[in-house]
Amino acid sequence: MSSNTNFLLAIENLTVSFDGFKAIEDLNFYMDESELRVIIGPNGAGKTTLLDMICGKTRASEGSIKFRGKELTRMREHRIVWEGVGRKFQTPSIYDELSVFDNLEASYPRGRSVFGALAFKRDDEVLRRIHEVANEIQLQTRLDDLAGLLSHGQKQWLEIGMLLIQEPELLMLDEPVAGMSVSEREETAQLLRKIAKGRSVIVIEHDMEFVASLGGKVTVLHQGKILAEGDMQALKQDQRVIDVYLGH
Amino acid sequence: MNRMYRLFQGRYAGLGSIVLLAIVLMVVMPLAFDIYRLNLAGRYLTYAFVALGLVLCWGYGGILSLGQGIFFGIGGYAMAMFLKIESSDPESTSIQTTPGIPDFMDWNRITELPWFWVPFNSLTFTIIAVLVLPAAFAFLIGFAMFKRRVSGVYFAIITQALAVVLTILIIGQQGYTGGINGITDLRTLLGWDIRDDSSRYLLYYLNAILLIGCLLIGRWVLNCKYGRILTALRDKEERVRFSGYDVANFKVFIFCLAAFISGIGGAMFTLQVGFMSPSFIGIVPSIEFVIFAAVGGRLSLVGGVYGALIVSFAKTMFAEAYPQLWQFLIGAVFILVVLVLPYGLASIYGRFGQRLRTPLARWFGDRKTHSSTSDDGLQEKRS
Numbered sequence: 001m002s003s004n005t006n007f008l009l010a011i012e013n014l015t016v017s018f019d020g021f022k023a024i025e026d027l028n029f030y031m032d033e034s035e036l037r038v039i040i041g042p043n044g045a046g047k048t049t050l051l052d053m054i055c056g057k058t059r060a061s062e063g064s065i066k067f068r069g070k071e072l073t074r075m076r077e078h079r080i081v082w083e084g085v086g087r088k089f090q091t092p093s094i095y096d097e098l099s100v101f102d103n104l105e106a107s108y109p110r111g112r113s114v115f116g117a118l119a120f121k122r123d124d125e126v127l128r129r130i131h132e133v134a135n136e137i138q139l140q141t142r143l144d145d146l147a148g149l150l151s152h153g154q155k156q157w158l159e160i161g162m163l164l165i166q167e168p169e170l171l172m173l174d175e176p177v178a179g180m181s182v183s184e185r186e187e188t189a190q191l192l193r194k195i196a197k198g199r200s201v202i203v204i205e206h207d208m209e210f211v212a213s214l215g216g217k218v219t220v221l222h223q224g225k226i227l228a229e230g231d232m233q234a235l236k237q238d239q240r241v242i243d244v245y246l247g248h
Numbered sequence: 249m250n251r252m253y254r255l256f257q258g259r260y261a262g263l264g265s266i267v268l269l270a271i272v273l274m275v276v277m278p279l280a281f282d283i284y285r286l287n288l289a290g291r292y293l294t295y296a297f298v299a300l301g302l303v304l305c306w307g308y309g310g311i312l313s314l315g316q317g318i319f320f321g322i323g324g325y326a327m328a329m330f331l332k333i334e335s336s337d338p339e340s341t342s343i344q345t346t347p348g349i350p351d352f353m354d355w356n357r358i359t360e361l362p363w364f365w366v367p368f369n370s371l372t373f374t375i376i377a378v379l380v381l382p383a384a385f386a387f388l389i390g391f392a393m394f395k396r397r398v399s400g401v402y403f404a405i406i407t408q409a410l411a412v413v414l415t416i417l418i419i420g421q422q423g424y425t426g427g428i429n430g431i432t433d434l435r436t437l438l439g440w441d442i443r444d445d446s447s448r449y450l451l452y453y454l455n456a457i458l459l460i461g462c463l464l465i466g467r468w469v470l471n472c473k474y475g476r477i478l479t480a481l482r483d484k485e486e487r488v489r490f491s492g493y494d495v496a497n498f499k500v501f502i503f504c505l506a507a508f509i510s511g512i513g514g515a516m517f518t519l520q521v522g523f524m525s526p527s528f529i530g531i532v533p534s535i536e537f538v539i540f541a542a543v544g545g546r547l548s549l550v551g552g553v554y555g556a557l558i559v560s561f562a563k564t565m566f567a568e569a570y571p572q573l574w575q576f577l578i579g580a581v582f583i584l585v586v587l588v589l590p591y592g593l594a595s596i597y598g599r600f601g602q603r604l605r606t607p608l609a610r611w612f613g614d615r616k617t618h619s620s621t622s623d624d625g626l627q628e629k630r631s
Contacts (some may be wrong), residue, residue: 055490081492093487095480102476107491111473114501120473159487166492 007066008033008200009054009170014063016053023049025224027063031170036196036216038203042245045221047204048090051172055087056080067170078112086168090175092155096148100139100158103147104130107162129165137161137191153184157191164195171195172202177210189213208246220245262549265597266463269550273456283445290452290520292560293459294320297513299540299552300459301506304466306538307546308475309502310482311399315407316537318414319382319507321529323514325418325425326381328524329365330374331434331442332426350431356423365424371438382511383504390500397496399485408531415530430525434518442519455516459553462509466549469505478502539582545594554593 011029015022024046031037039047052058054065056077065072072080095103108129111120134140137157142150147158156176163171176192177185189210195201196216205211211218212232220227220235222244228235235241277289298316305311338348346359353361367373389410393403418425426432434442441447469475481488481495489495518524527533536559544555559578567574589595 057486057490076494077489078492078494081490087490089487089490093484095476095483095487097479097483098476103480105473106476106480106488109492112492113494114474114497117474117477117498118469118472122473162487162491 007031008035008068010064010066011054012064012066014050014053014060014065016049016058016061022224024053027224027226029219029226031200031202034196034198034200036192036201036203036214038205038211038214038216038218039221040205040208040211040218040245041221041227044223046224047221048174049224050221051087051174051202051204054080054170054172055085057087081166081168082112084167084169086163086166086171088156088159088163088171088173088176090178092152092159094147094150094155094158094162096146098147099144100134100147100150101130101143103158103162104133104165107165109166133161133165136164136194138187153180153188156180156188160191160195168199170200170202174204175206176203177205177207185210186213262467265550266460266467269463269553270456270460273459274453278449278452283448286452287448287520288564289557289561290448290455291517292557293455293553294513294517294520295537295540295560296459296553296556297462297516298510298537299544299556300462300466300549301509302537302541303544303546303549303552304469304509305502305506306541307548308470308482309478309499311499311503312404312538313407313503313506314404314531314534314538315409315411316506316510317411317529317531317534318407319386319510320514320517320533320537321414321418321524321526322382322385323378323511324518324524324528325431325514326368326374326377326511327515327518328431328434329368330371331437331518332431333361333365333369334437335433335435350426351433352426352429352431353423358423362424378511378515379508382514383508386504386507387500390503391496394496394499394503399499408534411530411534415526418526418529426525428526430523430527432523432525434522437519443522448520451516451520455520458512458516462512463549463553465505466509469502470549474498474501536578539578541592542582543585543592545589545592547591548594548597551592551594551597558593 007030009029009031011027014024014027014029016024027046027050029050039050041047049058053060054067054072056072056075060073063073067080067083067085070083072083072085075083095106098106105122105126108126110126111117130143131140134143137160139150139154139158139161142154147155150158160173160176173192177188180188185207192201192203192214203211203214205214216231217229218232218235219229220241227244228238228241230238236246273293278286281289298320301319302313302316305313332350336348336350341347341349341351341354344351344354345357346354349358349361368377389407393399393406398406419428421427436442442451470478477488477493477498481493481498485495488498514524514528517528540556540559541552542555543559544553545551559581563574563578566577585592591598
């Protein structure tokens with residue numbers, strides 16, 4: 001199978017094994033530009049491992065991950081970020097001891113080397129961008145507060161904001177609405193649909209209502225392999241999907 | 249008055265406490281102490297360099313090094329080698345078998361100045377060595393450790409082991425290093441007697457100025473974006489890495505900076521005390537440096553300085569009376585600080601300062617604009 005460079009992300013024959021256990025096995029996965037893709041599947045299906053492998057946290061045993069034709073499997077983590085891949089972790093991963101403003105500034109994609117960070121100037125462009133993103137994630141009034149004081153939902157949004165400020169071409173979100181209230185879920189779905197314009201987004205999610213509200217193509221993972229792919233309505237009729245996941 | 253107030257607020261926070269420290273060091277202490285006590289204070293202030301480095305790399309960067317004595321020692325030994333060569337001129341060493349080399353070499357039947365001593369004939373080389381060698385050595389350690397993602401307790405243990413290795417090396421190579429006695433009997437710097445009162449005053453002031461300079465460097469680094477990335481990676485290293493930063497480089501830099509500052513302290517120690525020995529490199533001094541930073545407050549640059557001064561003076565007074573009990577007392581103080589005051593004495597000042605600042609802020613109206621105060625939360629601890 002040859003890799004097709006028209007895809008934004010082309011994953012081919014990807015395998016990773018932990019002491020003989022294959023968390024991902026011979027997986028093929030393709031994504032277009034500006035596509036919103038949701039990955040669902042039972043616990044241990046390999047959803048988070050797949051994201052870990054794309055962003056370089058876990059290294060592949062075999063296979064390739066090509067992003068815009070560039071091989072990611074041997075690239076160092078921060079380089080993968082420079083290529084335009086952003087990753088949100090499952091539990092909100094923000095800097096509790098810094099203010100919301102500083103959290104966003106620390107993620108601003110300039111001054112990423114040691115000396116770049118020492119010489120970094122907080123100019124108008126930086127301020128404008130921080131306020132813009134803060135508006136988008138509805139934290140514009142909380143900029144001076146310590147991030148640790150935010151509610152759980154706001155922390156999730158802040159982390160999404162920290163990724164947005166980097167303007168990634170591919171944004172990967174691991175259970176962004178876990179632990180959120182109903183109204184927060186709706187706002188997050190709205191935010192994600194807005195974010196998805198002009199960039200590609202991968203979302204891992206368990207909440208079926210939320211998945212349906214996002215729209216977009218759904219991939220079902222099971223035991224490290226792709227079980228089915230398609231839109232939500234079609235998958236709901238698929239007997240295999242019902243058996244391993246939707247049935248219970 | 250507004251300007252006065254701003255000293256305690258926003259981007260000027262912390263600068264006020266550095267100015268206060270400068271006044272204490274340069275005015276209050278020279279007036280209050282006789283030259284003997286002042287020289288003693290000067291010696292303690294050389295430890296403050298190391299404590300300051302630890303505030304940066306441990307307090308802010310989360311990198312606990314139990315081997316900062318290494319860098320203090322390298323700086324100190326570099327200076328001591330220069331001074332020793334100067335005091336070993338052929339005339340004053342004429343009774344030796346080989347005149348013109350340091351006395352301990354002669355005792356160990358070495359007949360020629362070893363090659364690595366030769367460049368220390370030059371003061372310029374010595375000063376460069378003091379400024380570069382500690383940081384260069386820290387770079388080697390840091391690069392090897394942080395690129396392999398060694399951190400936390402493992403890093404602390406390795407640095408401690410290195411401190412022991414260096415001590416054993418120096419003690420074992422008596423002929424080249426002066427062994428356990430160290431390099432002693434240092435008298436002059438370019439013919440200028442470093443032991444009389446006027447030069448002791450001068451060295452004390454030089455030391456204080458260098459210390460304030462290092463504090464300002466530290467403050468500048470922490471106020472940069474770099475400083476916030478440093479705090480960020482202490483809390484959530486993965487998040488920083490997956491935000492596009494090469495975390496190892498950030499750690500190597502702060503470790504090198506801490507070593508650079510410690511090396512200056514070591515050289516000033518040698519100049520003020522007149523000798524250097526392995527007892528300032530090994531486990532005990534390295535842990536004492538950590539205690540200074542912890543007692544003063546590991547998130548406070550000036551706290552590290554006060555910690556070094558207070559604990560050292562306490563040690564001198566207490567150890568004179570009850571030498572055996574000192575180790576227990578300092579251990580108890582350390583445990584107490586960790587349990588009751590995790591941010592050290594500086595957090596007492598912080599709380600008190602907060603009570604003072606709030607009414608001041610009300611009086612002058614709320615001047616908070618986030619472009620200058622967005623890192624207030626940190627600044628409080630930092631002050």
